[in-house]
Amino acid sequence: MDFLTITQTLLEGFAVTCCLFFITLLLSLPLGLLISFCTMSKFKPLSYTFKVIVWIIRGIPLMLQLFIVYFLPGMLSKEGINIFGELDNYLYFELGINAGGALVAALIAFIINYACYFSEIFRGGIESISKGQYEAGQVLGMKKGQIFSHVVLMQVIKRIVPPMSNEIITLVKDTALARVIGVIEIIRQAEIFATKALIWPLFYTGAFYLLFVGALTLLFGFIEKKLSYFKA
Amino acid sequence: MAYLEIKNFTKNFGDVEVLKGIDMQVEKGKAVSIIGPSGSGKSTLLRCINFLETPDSGVMVLDGETLLDCSKKEKRDDKTLRNKRLNFGLVFQSFNLFPQHSVFKNLTLAPTLLLKDKIKAYKKELKQNKELSFKARKSLINCFKAEQKELIEKTAEELLVKTGLTDKKNAYPCELSGGQCQRVAIARALALNPKILCFDEPTSALDPELTGEVLKVIRSLADEKHTIIIVTHEMGFAKNVSDKVVFLYQGKVEEYGDAKEVLENPKSEALKNFLSSVSEKEG
Numbered sequence: 001m002d003f004l005t006i007t008q009t010l011l012e013g014f015a016v017t018c019c020l021f022f023i024t025l026l027l028s029l030p031l032g033l034l035i036s037f038c039t040m041s042k043f044k045p046l047s048y049t050f051k052v053i054v055w056i057i058r059g060i061p062l063m064l065q066l067f068i069v070y071f072l073p074g075m076l077s078k079e080g081i082n083i084f085g086e087l088d089n090y091l092y093f094e095l096g097i098n099a100g101g102a103l104v105a106a107l108i109a110f111i112i113n114y115a116c117y118f119s120e121i122f123r124g125g126i127e128s129i130s131k132g133q134y135e136a137g138q139v140l141g142m143k144k145g146q147i148f149s150h151v152v153l154m155q156v157i158k159r160i161v162p163p164m165s166n167e168i169i170t171l172v173k174d175t176a177l178a179r180v181i182g183v184i185e186i187i188r189q190a191e192i193f194a195t196k197a198l199i200w201p202l203f204y205t206g207a208f209y210l211l212f213v214g215a216l217t218l219l220f221g222f223i224e225k226k227l228s229y230f231k232a
Numbered sequence: 233m234a235y236l237e238i239k240n241f242t243k244n245f246g247d248v249e250v251l252k253g254i255d256m257q258v259e260k261g262k263a264v265s266i267i268g269p270s271g272s273g274k275s276t277l278l279r280c281i282n283f284l285e286t287p288d289s290g291v292m293v294l295d296g297e298t299l300l301d302c303s304k305k306e307k308r309d310d311k312t313l314r315n316k317r318l319n320f321g322l323v324f325q326s327f328n329l330f331p332q333h334s335v336f337k338n339l340t341l342a343p344t345l346l347l348k349d350k351i352k353a354y355k356k357e358l359k360q361n362k363e364l365s366f367k368a369r370k371s372l373i374n375c376f377k378a379e380q381k382e383l384i385e386k387t388a389e390e391l392l393v394k395t396g397l398t399d400k401k402n403a404y405p406c407e408l409s410g411g412q413c414q415r416v417a418i419a420r421a422l423a424l425n426p427k428i429l430c431f432d433e434p435t436s437a438l439d440p441e442l443t444g445e446v447l448k449v450i451r452s453l454a455d456e457k458h459t460i461i462i463v464t465h466e467m468g469f470a471k472n473v474s475d476k477v478v479f480l481y482q483g484k485v486e487e488y489g490d491a492k493e494v495l496e497n498p499k500s501e502a503l504k505n506f507l508s509s510v511s512e513k514e515g
Contacts, residue, residue: 136328139282140342140424141318144310150341154332230331231406 006193006201013189014208016103020175020185024110025168031111032118040123050119057116063177065113070105070181088182099182106178114171121163125156129232155232165220169213233296235260235459236281236428241290243276250276251287252483258428258476260295261457265470265491268480269506274463277480278432281461282322283313294319294427321421325433327413329405335416336401339388339423346424347380384423391419395449411442415449422453429453431462447473467510471495479503 038050057065074082087101129152137147179188190202234257241254250273258264266274279285281292283300286308292300299316300306330338354376358369392398395415405413414434421429431450435443447466451473454460464470470477470491477494479487481502487494498504 130328132324132326132328133330135284135322136324136330137342138284138314139317139320139322140420141314142342142345143314146345150345151330158332230404232331 001193001198006198006204009193010186010189010201010205010208013184013186013205016183017172017175017185017208018212020103020106020110020178020183021172023107024114024171024175027107028111028114028118031115033122035115035119036122036126039119040126054116054119057113058120062109062113062174063180065109066106066177066181069109070102084181099184102178102182105181106183110171110174110178114167117167118164121160121167122156124163125160126152128159129155154227158227158230158232161220161224161227165216168220169216172213172216173209233293234258235295236461237291237293238281239291239293241277241280241287241292243273243280243285243287250483251280254290254480254483254485256478256485256488258459258461260459262476263454263458263460263462263474264476264478265474266461266463266478266480267465267467267470267506268486269509272480273483274480275432278322278430278461278463281428282320282430283317284322318424319427321424321426321429323414323417323421323429323431323434325436327405327410327417327437329413329416329420331405334402334404335392335397335408336388338405338416338420339391340384342420343384343387343423344381347377347384350380351377387423387425388419391422394422394452395419396445409442410438411445414438414446418446418449418453428459428461431460431464433463433465435464435466465510467495467507479506481506 035050035054039047039054041047041050070084071082074080074085077083084101084105087104088099089101091097091100133151133155134147137151142150175185176187178185179191182188186205186208187202190205193199193201236256236258238254238256241251241256242249243251254273254277256264256277266277268274276285280287280290287300287302289302290300291298291302299319306312330341333341351373355369355373358364358372364372389398392401395418397412397415397419400408400412400416405416408416414437418429418434434450435446438446443466447469450460450462451469454473460474462470462474472491474491476489477487477491478485479494479498479500479502481500486500486502487498494503495507498507
């Protein structure tokens with residue numbers, strides 16, 4: 001097999017990796033903000049509930065969470081039907097998509113997991129804004145929502161860019177975990193070559209990750225520079 | 233009756249009695265200085281007046297309207313509080329400018345956000361007039377919007393001139409000196425045209441050589457007959473600019489009267505001690 005075909009096959013796997021990455025990012029950011037509001041809520045039962053949830057999600061391995069999301073529905077249903085397995089079969093036989101159900105399960109696990117990590121970063125950012133900023137908004141007759149969106153938010157964003165970029169770069173590489181429930185992302189794709197005694201494509205996948213993370217690093221550097229016009 | 237009348241304000245933080253029954257009057261167009269040693273409750277009093285804290289008991293009447301009466305059950309939702317707060321402007325010791333907005337945006341942000349409510353109210357008003365077509369209503373609203381926006385911008389420009397910041401219009405707070413920041417904060421508070429302007433130690437966070445420019449602005453406001461309440465440690469300023477002085481001591485009004493009279497002929501032992509300790513510091 002020549003270099004070009006292998007690159008092409010790996011790109012197919014990389015498309016799945018990117019799909020996992022972007023969808024997880026897109027949905028876990030707002031969910032994380034919501035969770036951070038819940039953990040900061042003055043209504044104690046709500047804040048404690050979410051603190052416990054965050055503790056559980058951050059406390060068990062992501063790999064285990066993938067297994068739980070994929071297998072638990074089947075174990076809970078009386079007929080023993082695994083909805084993700086069914087989805088796998090349906091998508092394969094109807095549309096020819098491999099491991100589609102597993103992809104959905106992986107997305108659910110990733111979104112919940114990353115939303116919890118993001119929520120703590122958001123909480124740190126929001127709580128670091130001085131009380132004086134809120135009070136300045138209050139004495140100027142602003143509504144609570146207006147104070148958040150027009151006064152606090154931008155300062156929070158500036159402060160959380162470095163920890164967020166860390167977490168987002170970790171997400172790129174964590175997507176590889178999805179292979180444990182059968183998602184055919186780039187590393188799984190390379191492993192298929194490895195079973196045919198072709199090892200180097202496995203190492204070659206590293207280049208894809210490096211390029212992707214490199215682009216992200218440049219992007220975050222750009223955002224930081226864009227936000228450097230003010231001090232917060 | 234005085235313009236602003238405060239009766240029997242008390243406030244406890246846990247077991248600490250910070251205010252022990254404060255009575256105070258402010259006349260329209262006059263400046264009142266609140267002085268006193270640290271921990272005497274000056275800032276807490278100012279924060280209560282601005283609805284940032286709720287006193288445990290007391291009554292506050294502004295221009296004949298009872299804004300606060302702790303003996304009655306009053307609405308304390310966001311909207312009522314906002315409307316009450318708008319009677320007052322507050323300039324903080326630490327400026328609290330919005331760092332991500334330019335000087336001009338700092339001045340126009342709050343008025344622009346309030347304009348949204350005004351437009352809503354105007355829309356409602358127009359809807360009751362059934363004779364107006366949809367198109368006519370829309371053009372009226374757009375006209376109103378443009379007019380108000382222009383007014384906000386004009387006011388902001390005027391305030392920049394007044395505070396001597398015209399060349400800093402597009403600068404960001406991090407590019408300004410402390411004195412300039414505080415002048416922006418004063419202009420920002422004035423942009424909403426409050427009935428009473430409050431200052432919470434406006435020069436305490438500034439280098440000595442920068443206090444002058446801020447005090448000059450406050451003095452010009454007093455000369456223009458703005459009603460002012462100022463918590464300050466600048467005794468000279470209190471004496472020369474304010475009409476009345478309130479001396480707070482351990483949560484109580486120890487002395488109250490004409491500024492010169494109170495500061496030149498202190499009656500209580502506490503005020504005598506306080507004034508001598510301040511003058512010692514100033515050398």
